Amino acid sequence: MSENAPSPAALAKTATLIEAxxxxxxxxxxIFVVKYxxxxxxxxxxARDFAEDIVLLKACGIRPVVVHGGGPQIGxxxxxxxxxxxFVDGLRVTDAATAEVAEMVLAGSINKELVGWINGAGGxxxxxxxxxxxxxxxxxxxxxxxxxxxxxxxxxxxxxxGDPVAVDRRLIDVLIGAGITPVIAPVxxxxxxxxxxxxxxxxxxxxxxxxxxARLFLLTDVAGVLGKxxxxxxxxxxxxxxxxxxxxxxxxxxxxxxETCVAAVGAGVxxxxxxxxxxxxxxxxxxxxxxxxxxxxRA
Numbered sequence: 001m002s003e004n005a006p007s008p009a010a011l012a013k014t015a016t017l018i019e020a021x022x023x024x025x026x027x028x029x030x031i032f033v034v035k036y037x038x039x040x041x042x043x044x045x046x047a048r049d050f051a052e053d054i055v056l057l058k059a060c061g062i063r064p065v066v067v068h069g070g071g072p073q074i075g076x077x078x079x080x081x082x083x084x085x086x087f088v089d090g091l092r093v094t095d096a097a098t099a100e101v102a103e104m105v106l107a108g109s110i111n112k113e114l115v116g117w118i119n120g121a122g123g124x125x126x127x128x129x130x131x132x133x134x135x136x137x138x139x140x141x142x143x144x145x146x147x148x149x150x151x152x153x154x155x156x157x158x159x160x161x162g163d164p165v166a167v168d169r170r171l172i173d174v175l176i177g178a179g180i181t182p183v184i185a186p187v188x189x190x191x192x193x194x195x196x197x198x199x200x201x202x203x204x205x206x207x208x209x210x211x212x213x214a215r216l217f218l219l220t221d222v223a224g225v226l227g228k229x230x231x232x233x234x235x236x237x238x239x240x241x242x243x244x245x246x247x248x249x250x251x252x253x254x255x256x257x258x259e260t261c262v263a264a265v266g267a268g269v270x271x272x273x274x275x276x277x278x279x280x281x282x283x284x285x286x287x288x289x290x291x292x293x294x295x296x297x298r299a
Contacts, residue, residue: 020288027287028061030214030270031176035204036114037069038221040277049280050219051117054181056284058123063176066118066125066183067207069200070110074102088145088156094197099160102197107131107185115183125181130164130188130198133171136206138162138188138196162188162196164203167210205260209267216264217286218257219277224295225254236297238262258297265299272297 006014034054040046057064071092078085078101086093094102111127118125130136141161144153175182186203188196201218208216225233228249236244241258244250250258254274261272275282275294285293 016289019290023288024060027214029063031063031065031211032057032215032217033065033067033204033208033211033213033269034217034219034283035067035069035200036219036277037071037200038219038277039072040219040221041068041070041110041114042072043278046278046280047114047117048121050277050283051114051121051123053281053283054118054125055121055123057287058181064181065172065176065207065211065213066114066181067186067200067204068106068110068114068183069186070102070106073110074098074105077101077105088143088158092161093157094159094161096160099195099197103129103187103195106197107187111183111185118181118183123181124179125183126175127183127185128171128175129185130203131195134168134189135171135184136164136188136198136203137166137168138190138198139165140190140194140196160194160196162190162198164188164198164206167206169211172207172211199256201257201260205264205269205272208264208269208272212268213264214270215287216261216269216272217283218260218272218274219283220257220274221276221278222254222274223276223279224274224293225250225258233295234292236295237299238266238297241297261297265297271299 036050054064078098083097107129115125115127139162141158141163143156143158145156172182186198186200188198190196205216223232227233241262245255257274264272273286273294273296275286282293
């Protein structure tokens with residue numbers, strides 16, 4: 001090999017770029033909605049990786065929209081303020097004091113920190129919440145729980161927890177049109193002005209459906225949907241998801257995530273993907289390589 005010959009490492013990087021070419025061509029100009037959450041949000045290195053991924057997507061012609069969570073951070077702030085949390089079947093009951101803290105953390109510290117990471121990586125991001133310009137209209141969430149003894153279902157009052165019922169995309173269109181990446185906190189107002197804390201997965205799914213996103217990514221703390229043998233299930237559709245829930249393969253917190261994915265693809269989103277946000281650059285692996293990195297849900 002001559003002294004001027006490229007190194008094997010350089011050739012490998014070139015091969016990676018060539019492999020990514022058809023995906024770059026396919027997704028240029030498309031909108032991707034990314035829900036960023038889980039404990040990866042508390043890791044500065046992973047936060048930096050995520051911000052770089054968002055900036056890279058934008059540089060490739062993809063138009064990213066970020067929706068973020070913040071459950072662990074809300075819990076930590078409630079503990080610091082000595083506000084006790086009450087849970088029903090794993091769901092936090094959001095009273096008036098908790099709702100005030102949740103809005104402060106979600107639309108304040110977390111939102112602006114994430115905007116800062118993206119801007120620091122060379123991007124241009126702006127933080128908003130569902131309340132800004134009437135972006136998301138919410139309604140009080142209703143949930144039921146089943147009594148273990150009698151097997152009777154009863155309704156649970158979760159307080160100021162809401163579900164999105166309508167999305168006005170104008171603010172997102174304005175920001176995207178100006179080359180700005182929207183970073184959305186999952187806080188929204190009801191028709192009477194009441195402020196609700198909205199599940200970030202549900203918010204991301206509603207936004208993705210309303211703006212006709214090509215992809216919805218849910219970054220979480222697990223590798224994706226696992227089969228009974230522990231292997232990653234890389235491709236699912238609504239019919240198979242229903243069967244896997246019925247036989248117990250899918251359970252617990254993965255069920256509402258997949259319900260969000262199914263609702264999104266049913267409303268016209270090209271596909272939804274559940275990814276492990278703890279894996280550095282997992283989103284890039286999923287988008288730009290043949291192997292992918294998570295569980296993809298198609299209609």
